[in-house]
Amino acid sequence: MFRTDGRLADGRTIRWYDRTAGREPSPDTRDLPTTTPMSQIRRDPLTGERIVLAAHRQNRTFMPPADECPLCPSRDGYASEVPSDSYEVVVFDNRFPALSDAVVDVPTEDDPLFASAPAHGACEVVCFSERHDASFKDLGLEQARLVVDAWADRTRELSACDSVEYVYPFENRGVEIGVTLPHPHGQIYAFGFVPPRAATELARARAHHDATGRNLFGDVIARELADGARIVAENDTWVAFVPFAARWPVEVHLYPRTQVADLAALDDAQRDGLAALYRDVLTRFDALYDAPLPYISAWQQAPAKADHPDRELAWLHVELFSIRRSADKLKYLAGTESGQGAFSNDVSPEAVAQRLREVADAFDGGSGREVGESS
The missing domain is CATH 3.30.428.10 (HIT-like)
Known part of the structure; x- marks a missing residue:
């Protein structure tokens, strides 16, 4: 670069x-x-x-x-x-x-x-x-x-x-x-x-570490890999899955397999793996309804300062989600969600993960090209 x-x-x-x-x-x-x-x-x-x-x-x-x-x-x-x-x-x-x-x-x-x-x-x-x-x-x-x-x-x-x-x-x-x-x-x-979501995730990671001596994010990754039902895609350095308690109709989180504090700390292999898997997941998103899927991609990483007490617990990841709940319907926040932050989801995380796995069959390795299409 x-x-x-x-x-x-x-x-x-x-x-x-x-x-x-x-x-x-x-x-x-x-x-x-x-x-x-x-x-x-x-x-x-x-x-x-x-x-x-x-x-x-x-x-x-x-x-x-x-x-x-x-x-x-x-x-x-x-x-x-x-x-x-x-x-x-x-x-x-x-x-x-x-x-x-x-x-x-x-x-x-x-x-x-x-x-x-x-x-x-x-x-x-x-x-x-x-x-x-x-x-x-x-x-x-x-x-x-x-x-x-x-x-x-x-x-x-x-x-x-x-x-x-x-x-x-x-x-x-x-x-x-x-x-x-x-x-x-x-x-x-x-x-x-x-900001609030990052602070909440770090507070949960601190409570988990104090109770178990383990890293919360690492434990989540291990459980998702062991279960397999919500895994969407993976490679040697990264894994993508629908979270167990997904808030949005389409939601996928991408994590490096080993703990990394932030984007700057990724090595060459992890950067290559991220580029490939991130592109793969976004290709699956657009294949869900044969149209571009509206989404937000939110990077969660460690606090910037080395002396932050929870920096050592942070695990870089990206939280991808869409408000589209079907080909012709959007999810609007209900009163319980907007007024109280109490989310409800009409779609099973396991069903979303299976659908995202299935749509990849029409594509060549996440390239975004239909099978048989020349480059």
């Missing part, structure tokens, strides 16, 4: 990731106004949760026509967010960040009931490919591996920032999910705190 850094017209950083050396950063010729983030974090006095308020994001770009996509390469007559006529993978600072170390004029309130502070951190956009009509499953293995390397590089660098406590890569795909740009991309949020 070769990384080349450049500057966008308003001072943001852009990073090109290539498989070969020799790229020169391209100048951004646009006349862009500087965005001043005014994000604030307020603590909910009833739950203790931190809520990010980012009113400057209200007017961000929303579903532009394909010939005005800001994530496509620039061309004659049109300058996008990527000031080059081609790219493999790029990562740039979000123009409308919810979290930013550039937040100014936001006071800190130490009020024990209504506490607030500037929303420090970072938000980045990760473009998986220059192809506007592609998705992650359509990437070749080398391209998918390059995305993994970019995720790892950003995890390493952002984790070293003083303001960052947790690095969270994720992808939203599909208009049903609320995507505002259809170009294949994900995002990275570098939080100044450990």
